Amino acid sequence: MAKTIGIVTSGGDAPGMNAAIRAVTRVSHAKGFQVIGFERGWDGLLTNSFRRLTPRSVGGIIQLGGTILHTLRCPGFEEKGAIEKGAETLSTHGVDSLVVIGGDGSFRGALELSRKSSALMIGIPATIDNDVYGTDETIGFDTAVNTAVGTIDKIRDTAISHERIFLVEVMGRKRGFLALEVGICVGAEVILIPEKPMSLADIVRLMEESAKKGKRAGIIVAAEGCGNTSKLALEMQQQTESEVRLSILGYAQRGGGPTARSRLLASLFAEKAVDLICQGKGSMAVGLQKGEITGYDLDKAAKDKKPIDLRLLQVADMLAT
Numbered sequence: 001m002a003k004t005i006g007i008v009t010s011g012g013d014a015p016g017m018n019a020a021i022r023a024v025t026r027v028s029h030a031k032g033f034q035v036i037g038f039e040r041g042w043d044g045l046l047t048n049s050f051r052r053l054t055p056r057s058v059g060g061i062i063q064l065g066g067t068i069l070h071t072l073r074c075p076g077f078e079e080k081g082a083i084e085k086g087a088e089t090l091s092t093h094g095v096d097s098l099v100v101i102g103g104d105g106s107f108r109g110a111l112e113l114s115r116k117s118s119a120l121m122i123g124i125p126a127t128i129d130n131d132v133y134g135t136d137e138t139i140g141f142d143t144a145v146n147t148a149v150g151t152i153d154k155i156r157d158t159a160i161s162h163e164r165i166f167l168v169e170v171m172g173r174k175r176g177f178l179a180l181e182v183g184i185c186v187g188a189e190v191i192l193i194p195e196k197p198m199s200l201a202d203i204v205r206l207m208e209e210s211a212k213k214g215k216r217a218g219i220i221v222a223a224e225g226c227g228n229t230s231k232l233a234l235e236m237q238q239q240t241e242s243e244v245r246l247s248i249l250g251y252a253q254r255g256g257g258p259t260a261r262s263r264l265l266a267s268l269f270a271e272k273a274v275d276l277i278c279q280g281k282g283s284m285a286v287g288l289q290k291g292e293i294t295g296y297d298l299d300k301a302a303k304d305k306k307p308i309d310l311r312l313l314q315v316a317d318m319l320a321t
């Protein structure tokens with residue numbers, strides 16, 4: 001009897017999750033496995049909500065954003081007895097391995113489940129925040145960067161036309177990977193990230209220095225985790241002669257079809273995940289390290305903090321002169 005691989009997409013959606021579902025399904029079938037997709041993240045294990053996945057049923061989804069398996073935050077998975085119920089669901093369906101597509105929070109759930117289930121747990125990092133330890137890039141990050149850059153390029157046209165300063169908030173409640181890369185790519189005068197707070201006085205000073213250089217418009221890119229951007233925009237307006245406007249990009253950054261880069265990573269991560277399963281390796285995550293797709297300890301992926309390259313802020317400062 002063919003062994004069965006389960007798939008869960010958990011936490012916030014990221015462009016490329018569908019590409020990963022497709023790749024895990026097709027590689028698994030090519031190697032003789034059956035595949036079950038649990039719906040709505042961990043909730044699918046608690047409610048026994050699932051669908052059989054075949055190479056044909058995942059056709060035509062590689063270009064779609066979101067996840068066909070759906071996802072939601074599942075606080076119920078942290079309640080007493082929930083992990084055991086999830087393990088029982090895996091056992092009932094003969095699931096030997098579970099591929100968890102999501103971020104570090106999803107990986108922590110997989111670790112807890114691994115303590116109650118004999119199924120091999122493999123994590124595929126998919127989050128626009130790019131904050132999973134052990135991988136240089138996550139599925140969906142490149143897409144989110146391109147989405148934000150395209151929008152901010154349009155905002156800059158208005159900023160120049162009206163000689164305004166635009167404060168643009170991008171996603172990133174806890175980390176600034178997205179804001180940092182977007183800021184560099186749009187030529188932002190100032191980039192604000194949680195890892196290196198900047199005072200109002202310093203922000204105003206930098207914008208005034210830009211004005212003295214002849215810049216009559218400007219872009220400030222801020223991660224949402226930096227604080228109340230509405231308040232910041234108002235305070236800046238009170239302390240500078242320029243008009244200041246706020247634009248919050250919001251959930252558009254999580255949607256849309258994945259870029260070629262996100263699709264490629266999803267496909268390669270999925271192939272590696274199934275390869276690890278074939279080798280009988282569990283409690284592993286898949287990641288990109290120095291250009292190589294590799295497997296590493298799921299515990300580290302779930303619990304360790306990924307370092308951010310603050311030197312890039314210095315690069316951004318030089319590029320903004």
